[in-house]
Amino acid sequence: MTGVPPGISVLPVHGLPEFSPGDDLAGAIATAAPWLADGDVVVVTSKAVSKVEGRLVPVPPGADREAIRLQAVEDEAVRVVARRGPLAIVQTRQGWVVAAAGIDASNVGQDALVLLPEDADASARRLRDRLRALLGVEVAVVVSDTFGRTWREGLTDVAVGSAGIAALTDHRGAVDAWGNRLETTRVAVVDELASAADLVKGKLAGVPVAVVRGLPSAPVDADDPGTRPLVRLPADDLFPYGSRDLVRSRTPGAELVPRAGELEAVSQAFRTASAALPEFPVVLRHGGEGDGVVDVHLVDAPNMTTALNLGALLGAVIVQLHAEGWATRWEPVGTPGGSSLAGRLWLGTPPS
Structure with missing residues (x-):
């Protein structure tokens, strides 16, 4: 077809194995996607990263899996934001406010639960460096996970780790076509990439990696803070606690x-x-x-x-x-x- 304008494409990476602790994730991606090119963004589900890094909670045969999951949520939380029955919205040590501390019981055997990566930004940097060594390409890497959204039904993927790409595009101070100066607009680009990649990865297809191609390159700070700029600081949070589900801190006052x-x-x-x-x-x-x-x-x-x-x-x-x-x-x-x-x-x- 002629006349199709250039744009951004999202490509699934097929043929990847079921990952286990110690597996070479970057090596498997390089084998399955030798067509990776400079400027591509490789989006990897956090579950694959956690599995190869051994971020698993074992569930012994006959054990109460739900009780183990609830205890794991308590162990991973640094602050409980809201609780209703067995559901807990918590802040993890990585800074994310998420249901059940991001602990996943799906797409994993009955003998384990999957935790979030210990440091998904560091994981993304290692994957990026290894893909450069294996294929000679300069790519960005985003580690994605599935989060719920405040005041909206449905789930979407967001970034919990990144490397080689700025997490936020800051438009503050720019002027729009009508002469209005933008005061607060910062776009969470890595979240948009994570969500776009999930369109081809899906939740049930067994495709843990996708590639976004055609994104205009943007400069990255030399220290590459990864997804840290996405964490909202307490001083800027208008809703640090729930209302009906407000919970106390562990120390009064x-x-x-x-x-x-x-x-x-x-x-x-x-x-x-x-x-x-x-x-x-x-x-x-x-x-x-x-x-x-x-x-x-x-x-x-x-x-x-x-x-x-x-x-x-x-x-x-x-x-x-x-x-x-x-x-x-x-x-x-x-x-x-x-x-x-x-x-x-x-x-x-x-x-x-």
Whole structure:
């Protein structure tokens, strides 16, 4: 056909084996795709990477696989964001906020569970270097995994590791065709590549690798931070906790540490007062009105019991703060619809 405009193509890599710990993933890709060319982006499912790197949890014969999976989620999590029954949304040590810590029980035998790669950026760099050595080509590598999406049904693949390609394309400061200056637009290119590659990899076809060809090359920082720029920092996260499914931190008041002055005093007061009500968790967050404001979130649904417990806890906190010379003001801001935000504690005059 003539007249077809140039564009981007997505090519599946067929003929790859079932991978096991210690296998040569790059060697298998080079054998199955000797046609790789400079500028290609090789997208590899994280499951293949994890298998060859031995990131597996064994499930002994007759063992409760679901119980082992739930324990693995707890082990991989550094923070629980939300929980409902057996479902947990957690932050992993790699920084991703994902259901079940990204632990996969599909496309693997009944005798194992698959964890996310320990450092998928490092895995991508090794694959890229090895493909260069084997085929003499300069390619980028993206390691993909399947995530759910906030406020949207359905799954899509995103990048959890990358090398040789900038994770974000920053358009901030550019001017569009109408003269509007872009203020916030940063495109997660590696996520788009991961999602595009899954169109040919699929979930059931047994194709763990795809190649995206025709993407315009973009400069990469010399240190190549991989997917680190995709991790949203807590200070920029407007939704660090759920509402109905809010969970407490492991140490009451820990959210406010290590901050000096007013917040340090509030944190210590809540930790002390919480000792008397260990089964009544609250979550403290830096208030949006200044350093002297603390937002208090409820974990349990608002009812008469939680109201009484919150009153007792706040009373003990305020008494302690007053004894130390702090002036306080409590502002209820919760809504009848079940908002997790119960109110704000304001601190005034500091102790002399």
